[in-house]
Amino acid sequence: MEKEAGKMIQSCPTTQAQSQLAEAVLRESGQNVNLCYQCRKCAAGCPISYVMDYKPAQLIHAIRLGMDDLVLNSKTVWLCASCETCTTRCPQEVDVAKVMDAVKITALRRGVKPAIPQVASFYNAALANIKKCGRMYELGMIVGFKLRTFEFFKDVGLGMKMFRKGKLRMVPSLGGALTTLRIFRRVKNVEKKNRNA
Amino acid sequence: MAAKYAYYPGCSLHSTGSEYDVSFRAVCEKLGIQIDEIKGWVCCGTSPAHCTSRLLSLALPYENLLLVERMGATDVVAPCASCFSRLKTAVHEAAEDPDIAGQIREVLDAPLPESVNVLSPLEIFNDGTPIAEAVTKQWPGLKVVCYYGCLLTRPSKVMQFDECEYPMAMDELLASLGIATLDWSYKTDCCGGALAVTRTDVVLKLTHDILEEAVAVGANAIAVACPLCHVNLDTRQTEVEQEYGTQYGLPVFYFTQLMGLAFGIPPAKLGLQKHFVSADALLSGVRED
Numbered sequence: 503m504e505k506e507a508g509k510m511i512q513s514c515p516t517t518q519a520q521s522q523l524a525e526a527v528l529r530e531s532g533q534n535v536n537l538c539y540q541c542r543k544c545a546a547g548c549p550i551s552y553v554m555d556y557k558p559a560q561l562i563h564a565i566r567l568g569m570d571d572l573v574l575n576s577k578t579v580w581l582c583a584s585c586e587t588c589t590t591r592c593p594q595e596v597d598v599a600k601v602m603d604a605v606k607i608t609a610l611r612r613g614v615k616p617a618i619p620q621v622a623s624f625y626n627a628a629l630a631n632i633k634k635c636g637r638m639y640e641l642g643m644i645v646g647f648k649l650r651t652f653e654f655f656k657d658v659g660l661g662m663k664m665f666r667k668g669k670l671r672m673v674p675s676l677g678g679a680l681t682t683l684r685i686f687r688r689v690k691n692v693e694k695k696n697r698n699a
Numbered sequence: 700m701a702a703k704y705a706y707y708p709g710c711s712l713h714s715t716g717s718e719y720d721v722s723f724r725a726v727c728e729k730l731g732i733q734i735d736e737i738k739g740w741v742c743c744g745t746s747p748a749h750c751t752s753r754l755l756s757l758a759l760p761y762e763n764l765l766l767v768e769r770m771g772a773t774d775v776v777a778p779c780a781s782c783f784s785r786l787k788t789a790v791h792e793a794a795e796d797p798d799i800a801g802q803i804r805e806v807l808d809a810p811l812p813e814s815v816n817v818l819s820p821l822e823i824f825n826d827g828t829p830i831a832e833a834v835t836k837q838w839p840g841l842k843v844v845c846y847y848g849c850l851l852t853r854p855s856k857v858m859q860f861d862e863c864e865y866p867m868a869m870d871e872l873l874a875s876l877g878i879a880t881l882d883w884s885y886k887t888d889c890c891g892g893a894l895a896v897t898r899t900d901v902v903l904k905l906t907h908d909i910l911e912e913a914v915a916v917g918a919n920a921i922a923v924a925c926p927l928c929h930v931n932l933d934t935r936q937t938e939v940e941q942e943y944g945t946q947y948g949l950p951v952f953y954f955t956q957l958m959g960l961a962f963g964i965p966p967a968k969l970g971l972q973k974h975f976v977s978a979d980a981l982l983s984g985v986r987e988d
């Protein structure tokens with residue numbers, strides 16, 4: 503039934519004339535933001551909305567309207583904790599959390615500076631770590647993160663205590679390191695090929 | 700019938716959440732459940748992957764599922780809620796979208812396994828395993844709120860795990876061991892997860908809300924099934940107390956540690972000494988020998 507409704511809406515003229523940004527989001531995530539009817543359930547349940555510059559429902563609407571600058575420079579997408587509350591509750595089955603990811607990916611691809619640079623640095627540090635070690639090596643990741651953000655003293659006490667409790671490893675386990683190197687490389691190639699296709 | 704599963708610990712259970720690993724293994728051993736750690740497993744990619752590349756976020760979990768298939772196993776158990784969710788999401792998306800499935804195949808250079816079941820420990824313990832028979836110790840004074848967090852149940856179309864807004868699997872499991880659990884309204888509220896690294900203020904606020912509610916309903920302990928939730932609720936609890944001028948001292952257990960206690964496994968073998976908020980006083984106060 504819901505699938506049927508989705509199809510009906512997809513074939514109506516307003517969605518055929520959709521913004522380029524909405525199309526980019528659709529390509530990246532399979533999500534059609536034009537299904538949104540602004541009930542704002544996603545915003546109401548979002549635990550992070552109180553610090554966002556635009557509530558999830560507003561961001562969805564701005565994508566529909568093709569407000570690229572506002573959307574790609576918003577803090578909202580970088581603050582999203584991927585808790586999936588919005589996605590679970592949306593009556594129109596818009597996967598809002600996936601839209602958040604698609605916007606981040608689009609922003610990075612277009613070279614837009616992330617509105618919360620620390621979050622992007624954290625992702626970069628973590629990914630570099632996984633690529634090299636095969637698994638997340640927390641100590642290495644934290645050092646990488648601090649080198650990227652220059653926040654050397656944040657959480658140092660906490661880190662020391664975790665270390666004393668035996669919660670952080672001294673050396674990375676390199677099981678799977680070659681595998682992740684290969685996967686990262688091949689993902690890049692496949693993505694590039696598809697973009698040029 | 701001895702149950703047998705491939706075991707995907709994920710990065711956290713090898714480091715910040717090592718108590719979850721230790722206690723899960725101890726409990727499985729007690730129940731005669733065989734778990735075999737996947738050799739050469741890799742990180743599932745978690746948020747840094749899905750926030751930056753959809754293909755990467757699906758290929759990494761699938762690499763592990765391929766390893767499971769090569770072990771000759773059909774069921775893989777993933778205790779970390781985040782790994783559990785990433786593995787299930789990969790299966791879901793590949794099934795829904797043949798195009799992305801093709802891309803994952805291309806990256807991994809192998810046909811995708813079709814019949815691997817991804818399970819949470821809550822599912823394998825609730826699967827007719829005679830757990831009540833293994834109970835040797837009662838903890839009548841414990842009043843536990845079960846905190847499921849985000850990713851065990853959400854999004855429901857992918858996870859298909861219990862009732863997404865008000866799950867009961869952990870409550871029922873603990874109740875069957877004679878441990879009292881309480882109703883409360885923060886079972887599936889978000890703790891902020893990995894935002895702790897970059898926006899500690901947000902995590903302190905969300906964690907504060909959760910701790911407040913737990914205390915308000917009269918709980919003296921919290922049970923969790925996710926290493927990220929555990930870091931925020933236990934490791935950062937003192938920070939929350941400082942920030943909000945409160946005093947909780949509320950021990951946070953992995954549910955597998957509570958199972959172990961009910962089975963009479965010594966606390967040190969369950970990794971309880973690794974917690975920031977000590978459970979010693981609570982446990983000596985509520986034990987019945």
Ligand code: SF4
Nearest residue numbers: 538539541542544592
């Ligand atoms: S819950 Fe869904 S339909 Fe409602 S405002 Fe959010 S995206 Fe739109």
Ligand code: SF4
Nearest residue numbers: 548582583585586588
């Ligand atoms: S997934 Fe992101 S946008 Fe959606 S409710 Fe959670 S924090 Fe808010």
